[in-house]
Amino acid sequence: MLEFVILGTIFDNTLTGYDIRKCIESGIGMFYRASYGSIYPILSKLLDKGYVTCIDEVVSNRIKKKYRITKSGKDEFMKWLIEDNVSNGSLESAMVKVYFFDKIPRRTAYEKINEYEEKLRNYQMELINKKEKFEKLKNRDTFYFKLSTLYFGICKLQSMIRWCETVKQGKNLDFLLHNEEEGYAGDN
């Protein structure tokens, strides 16, 4: 995965290993993190494979190794970006790809998000069934927290599904916020 995250990060900019880390952190730090101990070796690997080139840039007596993506690197990245992202990997890790979706046609992106949404809905259904079975048991207060984790999953999926609905219609993202509590418009 990191291999592709790096390629995506240097897709439009020539960066150093150090820069790459910062970009990953500030960009998708919420879904994915990387340490230097993994970035530098992978950069060497990408160099061997010819997916990147390295230019030594001398800045005030020091060498900065700036990495630029090659044509074959771009191809490799785009292949990864387009290929089936729904069936494999965790639900969160799918967001790593979405982060780079500005590089593919809108239409394709919406289709992929639609697939993702279906997967989420199926999963949510499963959890709801499990929850209902669970709730038929007696001694409810002996497993309140166990049950609460099921609700956690269902709710989280609900908010992810809403996100999909909004994004795939290209709606204003602000719609996702500001609709808490109130039934009718106040005077804010």
Added chain:
Amino acid sequence: MLEFVILGTIFDNTLTGYDIRKCIESGIGMFYRASYGSIYPILSKLLDKGYVTCIDEVVSNRIKKKYRITKSGKDEFMKWLIEDNVSNGSLESAMVKVYFFDKIPRRTAYEKINEYEEKLRNYQMELINKKEKFEKLKNRDTFYFKLSTLYFGICKLQSMIRWCETVKQGKNLDFLLHNEEEGYAGDN
């Protein structure tokens, strides 16, 4: 982590490695998964440490290795369960502990969930700030999806915060569902 998940799983029941896997899968499969390749070696380690004992049970000519937790194993598990869960680990992995919170006093559990909620709120605040900076830039449509992942994070955190609010008040969990769309009560 798996070490403790196993101890928690056999806390009340004597189980085989195979059973343990099924229990983990059906119980917290949504936050945590384990393969046999990790369960069996860890079971041996727990045996060495004296946290579990193993009883060979012969069922129709076959040996089943049933593992029972010991006193020191229970102590070790409870220590892990109580110790600081907020500062380390991912947001999701905190749920693994919550799953076992029926084993600690309600009051303690609520306090821990309250801490967790604070962490979520701080994180959400960070993301909202980042989002607002982001939105001040021009060429909005060149990074719609990048921005959408930020919204994804904010929304997900919102639903997690709502979960915390509900659970720490010991509210009926159903409150978390059924409050979509409608502003006033219908006739359901």
Added chain:
DNA sequence: TCGGGCATGTAAGTCGTTACATGATTCG
């Protein structure tokens, strides 16, 4: 009778992280 589930394990590989080692520059 045969496929799927029960049941236990090992070996190799993956994909990282943590800690270490080094040193230069920049800003208050």
Added chain:
DNA sequence: CGAATCATGTAACGACTTACATGCCCGA
């Protein structure tokens, strides 16, 4: 002038997963 940040890397370790190896039992 010293702390933070820039910058590059390695070695050891960790926590798993995947694939393999084995074989029994049970129900259609």
